[in-house]
Structures are given as structure tokens and as C-alpha cells.
Amino acid sequence: MVNTVFYEPDTLKEFAIDVLIKAGVKLDNAEKVADTLICADLRGVSSHGIIRLPTYVQRIEAGVLNPNAETVLEKKGKSVALLNANNGFGQVAGYKAMHTAMEFAGVYGTGMVGVKDSNHFGIASYYSMMALEKDMIGIVLTHSSPAIAPYGTTRPLLGTNPLSVAVPACKEKPIVLDMSMSMVARGKIRYAAMTNSKIPLNWALDEEGNPTDNPQKALKGSLVPIGGVKGSGLALVVDILCGVLTGNSLTGEVKNITDMSGPSKTGHIFCAINISDFVDIIEFKNNIDFIINKIKSLPSAENNPVYLPGEIEYNLADKRMKEGIPIDESVIETLNSLANRYRISNL
């Protein structure tokens, strides 16, 4: 049994900021990184939460991530742009890129900003949800290190390549899809590896292409894409948009977050759609409410409650804002050894 301790979100966030500042990150950037980590923990995506902090710090210390890099906007089109992250935090680039995409959408109807030479940016839905405040639809893609074998091959080359789409509602909670193109996100397998848990057999293949319940073997093998050829095709398209359209890197070149041999060379795409350039925004949001309620009133499988994409995460975030975020003792130990090394207070 794994023991957990509950922490207030702000406690974890301040801890993360303190650690990042000690690692040489300027305050503004540290706040953005910490915010995405705690957002992930609040929403129950612990694989992308504060558990990642030691790896981020390690990348800085190894000199393969520039924590205070200047981002540079390269503008050629009107409603589109490229942002060069200059090997800085994905969170810093992502925040700026999504804001820029939303600005474009406000003027032109849509905005699309590609980011190159970036790093891991946390959870994709952090950025897609930014669009909700402006009554826009947010769409965010990122590619990642080789994990999925292109259909018909046995060698992982494509990332899990997550996609997030956020759609505003009126009285109901927004619809927020956040998914990778594999049966499960690699983060979940990495988390299982860190917590020594087994994984279901339909998640991954070992190096020889056989199903495995061992997360260590799975991390050396490949992940099963959704719908076989379809998920592999979707992952390829995300890779092309995030890697080739941005001039960032070619398929298979993104380094894993734990690979300290050089910059991760990660690319992302951020899009915003200004709903009111299509239809009346009040009508749109009422229609989304209607659809949410229509789906929730359908006969459910095995009498379980029916949830829309993102609903469980919103509910969990509400609960954890009140009751705190549970952190495994093994993770706390790792974080506190980081704190000790930087001579800051333990969690």
C-alpha cells in the first residue's frame, strides 16, 4: 500500500517555485512552470504534476534546458506565427504562444502559433483551457519522444503526441478533451514505473513487440496506438504539425524528458477559434449545455454515472482545492532530497 500525504495546492506551488528559483529560474518563469504542475495534480494527472519537478531541475543542472531563455516571435503570416522557445521551458513558450494565438483569433477569427526548440510543457489542457476565458475554442498539440511504432513497423518512432481541445459551456463545466494517441499516456507508465506498479496488458509492447505488464519493459518497447492504423496516423499528423511545420525537428528526433544528452527539441501547436465569428456566443454555450445534459441523460453502461471529457478532472480539482492534493510518500522523499540539496524547507 502506498502512503499519501495531502498538501494544499498553494503549499506545493510555493515549494515548486522555491526549488525552481534555487535552480536558477527567474520568478516569472518559475511561477508559470509551477502553475502547470499544480494544475495537473489538481486535475488528477499526477504523472504530469509535481512528480516532474526533479526531472526539470535535472535538465537545468545538466545544461540541456535554458530556464531563462528569451522567446522570439517570428512573424510571416497575419493570423499565424512561429515562436522560437530557444530551448527554454515549454510552459513559458506555451503560455506566450497560446496568448498570441488568442490575440490573432480575436482579430482574424482564428489564430495558430507553432513553437519550436521547446521542452516538455506539462499538460496540454492547461493551454487549451486558456481560450475558455475569452469564449474561444482552444486546440493544443505537442509531439514527444518516440513511443509508438508507425503502423506496420516494430520500431517506436512517433511520440504519444497529445491533443487537447477545450470548448466553453454556459452553466455546465467546459468540455476539455486531453488525450494522447496511445491507449494510455506514457506518463502513466512512467508513474507506474516510479511507484512499482504493474500495468494492464493492452497498454504497451516490449522490445520484441509482445504485450507486457512490466512498466520498465514497456518504457523500452512501444505503446499501443488507439485504433491501430488510425492512432498511428493521428500521431504522425501531430508530429508533422509540431515538428516539421514549425521547422523544429524531424519525426523521431524529440528527446525524452529524462534523456540528459541534449536539448529535447520539442515543438507544439496552439490554436484558438473565436466562436462569435461563427455563431452567437450565448447560443453556442447554451447549445453545449444542452448537449452535455443530453449525453448525461442517456442510458449508462452498468449504471455508472456518465462523464463528459474533462468533467472528472474538474470535479477532482474542486475537491482537491478544498481537501488538498495527495502526494505519494516516495515522491515526497524525492522532492525533500531536492529541498535539502538546495537548503530550503521540506514539504
Added chain:
Amino acid sequence: MVNTVFYEPDTLKEFAIDVLIKAGVKLDNAEKVADTLICADLRGVSSHGIIRLPTYVQRIEAGVLNPNAETVLEKKGKSVALLNANNGFGQVAGYKAMHTAMEFAGVYGTGMVGVKDSNHFGIASYYSMMALEKDMIGIVLTHSSPAIAPYGTTRPLLGTNPLSVAVPACKEKPIVLDMSMSMVARGKIRYAAMTNSKIPLNWALDEEGNPTDNPQKALKGSLVPIGGVKGSGLALVVDILCGVLTGNSLTGEVKNITDMSGPSKTGHIFCAINISDFVDIIEFKNNIDFIINKIKSLPSAENNPVYLPGEIEYNLADKRMKEGIPIDESVIETLNSLANRYRISNL
């Protein structure tokens, strides 16, 4: 065993145009519809080929599709627009909408055109591939009649909601993804029903939610989405974009092409991305060639050749341009009975 006869593409196309004109379609529109049907047959997507002609004609005769409807462009944003198809052919609206999206992309970097009050438009890749001629990336979505049960429910409400993405290459064939969010397109099940073939057990569920190999039972039940909750989420997002953002219809309201009780109320989304507003187009296309060759050189599963999305379809189209398109005798009979009724030459 099913007997087939091979026809020259132009023969089939002229036949389709003749039939459509007799059904009251003006030449220009008839040509567009026929072109998408033959394009599907050339690419091996026979479920969306000339086999659909009798159903199109039936919709016109039933008065639930206006074959010569005027399409009206409603413009609010700069790089975006809505096209009201006024219950005309999806092909006519789709052709115009994709062209408009490409025009916007040429000016602003991206273009996005939503279509409302439309009908079945054939294969999505017909339109996404239009972008290739202008060195753009084409992205096309459409929703469709209820086929997939939202995750956690037992009632089909979401369409199979296809997505197509076309990416230009240099010397290699373009990458063209064209996929539905179900394990298979409903058209394949409909085709199996028409040709009295059994279907694999992992394609669909019957009305009670049990796997079935009977295409008739499958058409009354629901289709299995790719990756379970993920495919269901993707289908929902496509539905929202095509139905709600366009002001077209709410989830679950699209009528099946065979339902003659009223207009199908179908919506689509057409997007174009002007690559050269991001990176040098020659470099981009060379990079796509590089990726294609990289994937094709990976160790293959069971020593089978490795194909990129769309490659099999391009190869088949080349072959069928030379050798003709095979049409099942049962389909020929149906088409010829239509020809007899309209007093035009048999196939």
C-alpha cells in the same frame, strides 16, 4: 463469390453525371458530385463511390435534398466564414468551402470555413487533397448520423465523424489521412450489408451492446470507437465543431443518408494552412519526403511492406486509372435499373 466488371473511370463518371442530370441536377453540380464518387472508387473507398448514386437520387426524388440550392457565404471574421449549403449537395458546398478556406489561408496564413445545412459530401480526403495543389495542409471534418455511443452510455448519439488531413510531399506521394473515429467507417458496414458479407466482431455492437458479425444488426446498434473514451471524445469534438460552431444542428440530429424523412442537416469544417507562412515550402516538402523514407525503412511487422497514410489509396488510384474500376455485379444491376428508369444507356 462476387463477380465484378471493370469500368474506365470516365465511363462511370459520365454515367453518374447523366443520371444526376436526369434527376434534375444542373451540369456543374452533377460534375462535382460525380467527381467525388469516382475519386472514392479510384482510391478503393468503394463504400463512398458510385454505390451511393441511387441513394443520392432517392434523396432528390424524396424532396429532402435540393440539388441546385444556392450556397450563401456568411462572413463575420477575416480568415473564417460560414457557408450555408441550403440543403444542397455536400460536394457542391464542400468544393466552394475548401476553396474559400484556401483563399483565406493565402492571405492570413490559415483559413477555416464551416458549412451548415449540408448533406453527405463523399470522402473527406477529396477536399483535404485540394489544399495540396497550393502547397497547403488541408484539414477536413464532417459529422454524421448517430453511430457511436458517448463513453459510458449504451445509446449511439455521436457520428463516426471523419477527419482527413493532407500534407504535401516533394518527390514522394502526399500523406493523406482519412479516418473515422470508429474502428471502421459505417460505410464499410453498409457495404457489407449490401453485399451480404459478415463483419469482424470488433467493429460493432448490436442494440443490446453485444459484439456482432451481422452488418444489419450492427447498423441498428453502435460502432466501437477507437481507444474507447478517446475515440468517443474525438467524435464529440468533431460533432461540436461541425454542428454547433456552424450553427447547423445539435449532437445526434444529423439524419442518415438513407433516412428520407427530411433534410440530413449535416455540417462540415474545412481548414487550410499556408505552409510557407511558417517555414520554407521546399524545405518542408523535402522533410516530409525524408520522414516518409525513414518510416518505410523501419523493420516491418511480419515482413510486410510499410505504407504511409494514403499511400495504398494513391497506388490503387494509379492502377485503376490504367486497369479500370471494379464494380460488383449487384451494384451494376442497381445502377442499371436507375438507368432504365431514366431511359439512359446501361453501364
